[in-house]
Amino acid sequence: MSAKQGNGGNKIDALRLCRLSLLCALCLVFGYIESVAVIVPIAGIKLGLANCIALLLVSFDDIKGAFAVNIARILLSALLFGSPVSLIFSLAGGLSSLVVTCLIRKAKFLSLIGISIVSGTVHNIFQLVVAVFAVGVGALYYLPVLLVSGAVCGALTGTVCTLILKKIKTNRKK
Amino acid sequence: MLKKGDYIVLLCIAVISLSALVTVNVVAKNGRTVIIKQDGKTVYSESLSKDNVVELENNTVVIKDSFAYVEKASCKNQICVKHTPINKSGEIIICLPNKVTVEIK
Secondary structure, three states: OOOEEOOOOOEEOHHHHHHHHHHHHHHHHHHHHHHHOOOOOOOOOOOOOHHHHHHHHHHOOOHHHHHHHHHHHHHHHHHHHOOHHHHHHHHHHHHHHHHHHHHHOOOOOOOHHHHHHHHHHHHHHHHHHHHHHHHOHHHHHHHHHHHHHHHHHHHHHHHHHHHHHHHHHHHHHO | OOOHHHHHHHHHHHHHHHHHHHHHHHHOOEOOEEEEEEOOEEEEEEEOOOOEEEEOOOEEEEEEOOEEEEEEEOOOOOHHHHOOOEOEOOOEEEEOOOOEEEEEO
């Protein structure tokens, strides 16, 4: 595929656009599956598989791609399966966790799983902050549950990501 | 697969969530009033010790033995119904799809 020339002379890499779009679609499907299939028995807790995609992009140092895919997925997901309220919660959680992920991605003392744990926990913390604005201080009652579930789900998605990365690396060597 | 830093992070999270759990249970006071809101507007505000059944358009709230809980709801996720009964000041049950909140003050 060849690069396309845009109006201001900005080149749009068609291959990159296609790749990111595919990842975004995959992300969207992950989000949809989680909203329909109950993976975690506790009410309202989701696994956050969609975060895998953003995490993978960050580990390949494609920060812009990670943000693009994440934001696009959040908007599409809210449009298709959610409500305006869910959009605010999703944005708060998704953006904050991605920003933190990008900040700590170079930390040598953390593995990808550790980064994912932090990512999941931060996601839940910021969603709780939004909830407090919405319903008041009583929402803080859920802080322990959200911290633990964020960490556990983060660890699980981090493990999945690590396995995926291993497969990608072994396939590249072939 | 896990590095040293991961364990430190996990430990910090465990410590913070445990202290939050302890704090919430120590600070929590038994509530006195039940306030039920529909679309942000208060539709019921009575003493928690007064047994009652409040029938809203899409939810049914029961107040019994100084506890409040949602018995029935038309929402898809039923999180409000699955919620354990509340009685402590500050506790709240939220039905987001139907915009109903049950709060203890």
